[in-house]
Amino acid sequence: QVQLVESGGGLVQAGDSLTLSCGASGSTWSAFAMAWFRRAPGKEREFVAAINYNGASTFYADFVKGRSFVSRDGSKNTIYLQINSLKPEDTATYYCAASLNGRATMRDDWYDYWGQGTQVTVSS
Numbered sequence: 001q002v003q004l005v006e007s008g009g010g011l012v013q014a015g016d017s018l019t020l021s022c023g024a025s026g027s028t029w030s031a032f033a034m035a036w037f038r039r040a041p042g043k044e045r046e047f048v049a050a051i052n053y054n055g056a057s058t059f060y061a062d063f064v065k066g067r068s069f070v071s072r073d074g075s076k077n078t079i080y081l082q083i084n085s086l087k088p089e090d091t092a093t094y095y096c097a098a099s100l101n102g103r104a105t106m107r108d109d110w111y112d113y114w115g116q117g118t119q120v121t122v123s124s
Contacts, residue, residue, distance in 0.1 A: 002026040002113040004096045009118030012086055016122075020081040022096030022115060033104035034072060034079045035111060038092035038120075045108060048094070049081055053102030061106070063089075086122045093117040 008020040020036070035050035049070040050059045058070050064083060072079040083090065097111035 002029065002032070002098050004098060004113055004115035006094065006096045006115045006118035009094060009120045011121045011123065014087055014122055014124050016086050017082065017084045018086060018120060020083075020094055020096075020118060020120070022079045022081075024077045024079070024096075024098060026077075029077050029098070030074050031100075031102050033099040033102050033110075035097045035099070035104060035106075036070065036079075036081045036094055037097060037108055038090075038094045039117075040089075040092040043092075045095070047106040047108065050104035050106065051079060052104040057104060059104060059106060086120075088122045088124045091120060091122050093119050 003025045005023045031053050033052050036048040037045050038048050039045040047061050051070045055072050067084045069082045095117045096115040098113040099111045
């Protein structure tokens, strides 16, 4: 069983930067692909970013491409999502997800484990 715990959310102003963290338990964590998704109020969950098991490949949604960076630290069993130039439309609950398959994709049904989410609110 893998447990994922997100942190780092909060209330920020438009233009600020934020780094979210996701700590994972489980001895095989290093073999998992990891991803971030988000759900804004009244909207469907959507893909944000993903990283494969060894960090060699990353993927980003168009709305964060160029202002976001996803990374993983194997020594800490943690992945990170940095988002710069935050916009009010980035307001959402951000979820970390893990896939038993080491290859990352943008599909939410690809991922086997999910965290509880961390709220990000961007004020204008």
